[in-house]
Amino acid sequence: MEAVTIPPFERFYEEHRGAVFAHLVRLLGRQRAEDAFQETFLRALRGYDNLDHGRYLKAWVFTIATRVAVDEGRKRRPEPAITAELGMDGERPAYAELEHLAAELPEKERAAVVLRYGYDLGYDQIADALDSSEDAARQATSSGVRRLRRRLA
Amino acid sequence: MTVPTTLDSRFRDAAAAEGLLDVSYDIADTPVGPLLVAVSDRGLCRISFDPEPERETEQLARIFGVRVLRASRAIDPVKRELDEYFAGRRREFDLPVDLRGRSEFTRAVLEELGRVPYGEVTTYGALAARSGRPRAARGVGTIMNRNPIPIVLPCHRVVGSTGSLVGYGGGLERKRLLLDLEEAAV
Numbered sequence: 001m002e003a004v005t006i007p008p009f010e011r012f013y014e015e016h017r018g019a020v021f022a023h024l025v026r027l028l029g030r031q032r033a034e035d036a037f038q039e040t041f042l043r044a045l046r047g048y049d050n051l052d053h054g055r056y057l058k059a060w061v062f063t064i065a066t067r068v069a070v071d072e073g074r075k076r077r078p079e080p081a082i083t084a085e086l087g088m089d090g091e092r093p094a095y096a097e098l099e100h101l102a103a104e105l106p107e108k109e110r111a112a113v114v115l116r117y118g119y120d121l122g123y124d125q126i127a128d129a130l131d132s133s134e135d136a137a138r139q140a141t142s143s144g145v146r147r148l149r150r151r152l153a
Numbered sequence: 154m155t156v157p158t159t160l161d162s163r164f165r166d167a168a169a170a171e172g173l174l175d176v177s178y179d180i181a182d183t184p185v186g187p188l189l190v191a192v193s194d195r196g197l198c199r200i201s202f203d204p205e206p207e208r209e210t211e212q213l214a215r216i217f218g219v220r221v222l223r224a225s226r227a228i229d230p231v232k233r234e235l236d237e238y239f240a241g242r243r244r245e246f247d248l249p250v251d252l253r254g255r256s257e258f259t260r261a262v263l264e265e266l267g268r269v270p271y272g273e274v275t276t277y278g279a280l281a282a283r284s285g286r287p288r289a290a291r292g293v294g295t296i297m298n299r300n301p302i303p304i305v306l307p308c309h310r311v312v313g314s315t316g317s318l319v320g321y322g323g324g325l326e327r328k329r330l331l332l333d334l335e336e337a338a339v
Contacts, residue, residue, distance in 0.1 A: 008210040008221040009174075017161070022154035037156070038164045045173045048220055 004054040012048075013041060016058055019128060020065050026125075027069040036072050040065040059111035062129035066119040101148060109144030116141045162225075169227040175218030177227035180204060184239050184334075185327045188304075190228045193217050196249030197231055200302050202323035216254035235304070241338035244271035246305045255301070261285065262296050269310045272339035274332070276314050298322050304331065 006012075020040060024033035043064050051060075102110045108130060115121045115129060127137040169177050176198065178191035189204030190197070191213055198217060201209055210221045230248070237243035250267075252260045262284045269275050277297070278290040286292070297308040303323060309331040313319040321328035 006219050008214040008219055010210050010222050011207070013222065017156045018154050021156045021160075025154065034157075034160055037160055038167060041164050042167060042171065042173065045168055045220060045222075049175075049218060 006048070006051050006054040007057075009045060009048055012044075012057055012061075016061050017041070019058070020061055023062060023065055023125065023128075024069060027066065028072060032072060036065070036068045040068045043068065056107055056111055056130065058131055059108075059115070059129045062121075062125075063111065063114065063119075066115070066121070070119070101152075102144065104151070105144050105147055109140050109147065112137055112140035113144040113148070117145075165222060165224040166226050168222055169224040173220060174222050174224065174227070175220040176213045177222060177224040178206075178209070178213070179223055179225040179228045179232075180206075181228070181232045181235060183235055185304075185323070185330060188235075190231050190235075191221075192228055192231060193251045193253075195251040195253070197302055197305060198251040198253070200304055202303070202327065217251075238304070239334070241334065244338075248305060250302055250306065252301070258284070258286070258289075258292075259296050262293055263300065263302075263306050266297075266300075266306050266308060266311070269307055271307075272335040274310045274312050274316075277311055277319075278314055280311055294319070307331075310335075 007015075017037075021033065021037055024036045024040070027033070028036055040061065044061050047064075051057075102113050105113065111130060112126055115126045116123070121129075123134045123137045123141070126141065127134045130137055130140065132140070168174055172194070174194075176191050176193050178189055178199070181188045181190050186202065187204060189199065189201040189206060189209050191199035191201075191209070199209065199213060206223070213221050234243060234246050234248060238246070250263075252263055255263070262280065265280060265284045269280075276290075277293045278287070281287055281289040281293045284293070293311075297311055298320060300306055300308045300322060303309070309321060309328045318325055318328055318332075
């Protein structure tokens with residue numbers, strides 16, 4: 001496949017900041033989205049020079065944003081006492097399991113599966129992140145799931 | 154959705170403050186027009202006349218790394234020195250420069266160029282000689298034309314052997330303006 005070069009961070013940021021902000025507002029509400037916005041792009045910046053190529057950058061930054069939102073949500077929610085007492089990790093987020101399982105999927109399918117089942121995003125949001133139609137997002141998700149099932153069988 | 158301006162600039166400041174950038178840049182307004190000014194973690198690495206940020210950021214990313222971001226705070230010291238220079242209150246720049254990505258000879262010539270004093274001129278041939286290649290006047294001309302950091306590395310102080318201005322990457326009008334400014338201040 002043709003290599004896609006990584007654009008200067010400025011271009012990447014200008015291209016995606018609006019969509020990322022809107023995504024965070026949907027997940028967290030306006031006030032908390034503002035804190036999460038900066039954290040998202042600082043995390044992106046920390047990982048940016050380790051990227052291998054410039055494909056699916058939007059899905060990549062949406063994943064980061066969603067993770068920041070999950071962390072933000074967790075920070076504010078008190079630990080459920082019973083699971084803490086039993087030493088159970090009741091709060092373990094689904095994406096941690098999924099990302100591991102999905103690691104070997106083709107990139108587009110992996111992004112779709114993780115965003116759908118790990119982060120519970122709607123197909124419209126996934127389509128947005130993948131720069132594709134809703135149908136294509138649905139298709140990428142289901143073919144990723146089929147591939148996972150075959151692998152687990 | 155539009156990102157609020159304060160949020161946008163807060164992120165840019167934080168990115169620069171945390172040292173996460175390969176290059177920070179911004180546009181500075183000066184008497185010779187808007188200049189794109191860029192700094193790396195090692196020093197001033199680009200001043201560009203008639204800036205086209207899209208093309209400049211591509212070039213900066215190729216040489217210095219992809220984490221290139223417009224971040225005004227990081228270039229404030231450069232803006233300040235440029236302001237003083239254009240006001241006739243500064244004769245030397247106290248700014249380290251980063252000449253990565255240039256050939257050894259180019260670096261030698263540009264370093265030599267940095268020693269040409271304020272308000273004086275030299276010739277392409279003389280600069281070639283001081284850089285160790287007396288016959289490379291033409292090559293020095295090309296290096297002046299592609300000078301990555303004009304004004305601070307003063308290629309406007311280099312003229313032809315007959316005293317004619319010859320050429321300038323930013324246009325002859327600007328070369329004359331810079332020389333007049335320095336002459337008036339001396």
